[in-house]
Amino acid sequence: MSATPPPPAESELYDLIANDLFEQGYSIVPDAFSHALTHDLYRRVARLDEHNDLQLAGVGRETDFQINTAIRGDETRWLSDTHKVDAAYLQQMADFRLAINRRLFLGLFDYEAHYAHYAPSAFYKRHMDAFKGGDSRRVLTTVLYLNQDWQATDGGQLVIYDKDSDQIISTVMPEMGTLVVFLSEDFPHEVLACKRDRYSIAGWFRIQDPMQAPAI
Numbered sequence: 001m002s003a004t005p006p007p008p009a010e011s012e013l014y015d016l017i018a019n020d021l022f023e024q025g026y027s028i029v030p031d032a033f034s035h036a037l038t039h040d041l042y043r044r045v046a047r048l049d050e051h052n053d054l055q056l057a058g059v060g061r062e063t064d065f066q067i068n069t070a071i072r073g074d075e076t077r078w079l080s081d082t083h084k085v086d087a088a089y090l091q092q093m094a095d096f097r098l099a100i101n102r103r104l105f106l107g108l109f110d111y112e113a114h115y116a117h118y119a120p121s122a123f124y125k126r127h128m129d130a131f132k133g134g135d136s137r138r139v140l141t142t143v144l145y146l147n148q149d150w151q152a153t154d155g156g157q158l159v160i161y162d163k164d165s166d167q168i169i170s171t172v173m174p175e176m177g178t179l180v181v182f183l184s185e186d187f188p189h190e191v192l193a194c195k196r197d198r199y200s201i202a203g204w205f206r207i208q209d210p211m212q213a214p215a216i
């Protein structure tokens with residue numbers, strides 16, 4: 001028998017996240033999804049790591065893209081609908097997208113997500129996931145953590161800052177099942193150096209590319 005409570009019923013989960021986003025622009029939810037899904041995702045990323053199927057992440061987009069381990073040291077791989085476990089998560093996030101659109105009218109159009117592995121001593125310096133007027137189309141960031149029994153001494157916390165005051169808003173332990181959601185343009189954040197392998201899925205809901213939108 002496990003002592004952890006079952007995940008909240010889905011509509012309650014989305015009510016809670018939508019309310020947090022409306023009130024404060026971010027939400028942090030422990031045990032967001034079913035334990036079965038979370039464990040499948042953990043096994044999948046651990047296997048990708050074991051088989052060296054993750055690649056050092058870069059900074060910048062397209063022509064600006066470069067590897068810079070002074071900024072970030074994580075290794076990543078995009079989820080793909082062609083793998084059963086990836087597809088299960090992408091389906092979960094498709095439901096999430098509709099549920100949040102129904103509650104907040106954010107016009108979320110699609111979702112991209114990658115597995116990430118931070119090896120011991122890796123970090124991701126303070127950054128923003130999107131900029132006002134930028135071309136990434138990213139509106140809402142999600143991070144799902146996949147690490148059992150994370151301790152404060154393991155490092156690797158996500159630190160979220162207030163954009164205006166520079167104060168720390170929250171320090172999040174990357175514990176198995178915890179989901180963090182925040183408005184991509186509003187919160188500078190960083191990943192502190194970790195002391196053990198750290199696994200997660202980072203994802204971004206995006207608005208539609210105005211160039212691809214049908215003419216009205």
Ligand SMILES: O=C(O)CCC(=O)C(=O)O
Nearest residue numbers: 124129143158191200202
């Ligand atoms: O893993 C995390 O806690 C955050 C990762 C992140 O900021 C990113 O990939 O942009």
Ligand SMILES: [Fe+2]
Nearest residue numbers: 127128129189
């Ligand atoms: Fe980020």
